[in-house]
Amino acid sequence: MADICGERAYRLLEEISFERRGGSTEEKRAAGILAKKLRDIGLDPEIPEFEIWSYEPLEAGLRVLSPYQKEYEVEVYGLTGCTPREGIEAELLYAEEADEVSLATAADRVVLVNRGVDLKRYRRIAEAEVAGFVAWGGEIYRREDMPKWAIRPEYFKHGKIPGAIIFADDAAELVQKKAEKVRLTIQQDEAEVPSQNVICEIKGREKPDEIVVITAHYDSVPYSMGANDNGAGSAIIMELARHFAQNSPGRTLRFIWCGSEELGLRGSFAHVREQESDPDAIKLVLNVDVAGGILGRNRAVVTGPDSLKHYVDVMSRCTGVAFTTKQDVYSSDSIPFAEQGIPSLNIMRFGAPIHNRHDRAEYLCPERLEELGRFALRFLSDVDAARVFPFEREIPDDVKKKLDKYFQRVRGENDGEEKG
Numbered sequence: 001m002a003d004i005c006g007e008r009a010y011r012l013l014e015e016i017s018f019e020r021r022g023g024s025t026e027e028k029r030a031a032g033i034l035a036k037k038l039r040d041i042g043l044d045p046e047i048p049e050f051e052i053w054s055y056e057p058l059e060a061g062l063r064v065l066s067p068y069q070k071e072y073e074v075e076v077y078g079l080t081g082c083t084p085r086e087g088i089e090a091e092l093l094y095a096e097e098a099d100e101v102s103l104a105t106a107a108d109r110v111v112l113v114n115r116g117v118d119l120k121r122y123r124r125i126a127e128a129e130v131a132g133f134v135a136w137g138g139e140i141y142r143r144e145d146m147p148k149w150a151i152r153p154e155y156f157k158h159g160k161i162p163g164a165i166i167f168a169d170d171a172a173e174l175v176q177k178k179a180e181k182v183r184l185t186i187q188q189d190e191a192e193v194p195s196q197n198v199i200c201e202i203k204g205r206e207k208p209d210e211i212v213v214i215t216a217h218y219d220s221v222p223y224s225m226g227a228n229d230n231g232a233g234s235a236i237i238m239e240l241a242r243h244f245a246q247n248s249p250g251r252t253l254r255f256i257w258c259g260s261e262e263l264g265l266r267g268s269f270a271h272v273r274e275q276e277s278d279p280d281a282i283k284l285v286l287n288v289d290v291a292g293g294i295l296g297r298n299r300a301v302v303t304g305p306d307s308l309k310h311y312v313d314v315m316s317r318c319t320g321v322a323f324t325t326k327q328d329v330y331s332s333d334s335i336p337f338a339e340q341g342i343p344s345l346n347i348m349r350f351g352a353p354i355h356n357r358h359d360r361a362e363y364l365c366p367e368r369l370e371e372l373g374r375f376a377l378r379f380l381s382d383v384d385a386a387r388v389f390p391f392e393r394e395i396p397d398d399v400k401k402k403l404d405k406y407f408q409r410v411r412g413e414n415d416g417e418e419k420g
Helices: 006-015 025-040 119-127 153-158 168-176 227-246 266-274 306-319 366-385 397-411
Strands: 049-066 070-072 074-076 088-096 110-114 132-137 163-167 181-196 198-202 207-217 251-258 282-288 297-303 324-327 344-350
Touching: 006 227, 006 366, 025 181, 025 198, 025 227, 049 074, 049 163, 049 266, 074 181, 088 168, 110 119, 110 168, 119 153, 119 397, 132 168, 132 181, 163 168, 163 181, 181 266, 198 227, 207 227, 207 266, 207 366, 227 251, 227 282, 227 366, 251 266, 251 366, 282 366, 297 306, 306 324, 306 366, 344 366
Parallel strands: 088 110, 110 132, 132 163, 207 251, 207 282, 282 344, 297 324
Antiparallel strands: 049 070, 049 181, 074 163, 088 181, 198 251, 297 344
């Protein structure tokens, strides 16, 4: 298994360690870097585009008009529309979790709510006929980066409610000083923009019609260099692609670096939509999402049959690489495949920072990248060499129920909390 080189993987994640928000020029630049690496090892990648919704903030303001006067720093809550140019003046109501009781008197008011709005909250504040909303983020004891949140297209059916984001300590001051009347001003440009996947397929020698998909997303959240989440996973599957480019597999291996995962798995959903003609050929998905932490713990989430979970447990004992393994739903790029009944193994290492500006390469190391990469290669090599595909193409009923709840949450079909 010496074909996996942690030092080389680390150099790649350093090369793509810059903010790579979905739909941005930086995300496209990272796609180009990955495609060049694939061409350098003799492979022929494709970079199919798909459309996502994006926004450009133009103006955001929140001013308290009574019983005191003060202008607060706020950020546009993306894709929530605009106020009139002059803003909207309304009473402020602290609606906490945006529950039914807190919103009982919210009509025509600007509501302050705790942290981001999931689909359930957004629907409730829309039904309450509020004038606008302000969500607080960060920690009350520390100012760092203003969160950059946006609603998703699934929210659009509930209409546009102008929204802003405020620091937690400022939100506390609004509540403590009993702010009554405010002026909220939100202006933004909203449009569909291109994002892209990077795809490379290595045809199998013996069973080309049996496909194993290997995925990792390469975009990042705002402010983040995305080394751990998920430059590391992107670098690991590049090592796997390099190995199989030099060691032709028996089954077809399809490598997908997914764009805009952080915006709602947009790249993997786009790929599944485009591949409606061959979902039955895909037998399994291996997804690597978050890896390389100097400190941390390895986890495996199996969205698939008992035999797959047991195999991972046995591999852990045989390789000496400790894993916590469970059958469950993991909100990453395996999900759109699971919706089609395709089982998946999600492997990851948690411990280093994610989703903030501290997600940097200095908290990762080549040894941990190599360890997880070798584990993935051992798994893929065993699957590829099997005379008969070793795992059933099925998802157990209890996991299907979890998948159903997951999709109900993100599509607004029930009152469940949306998974972040």
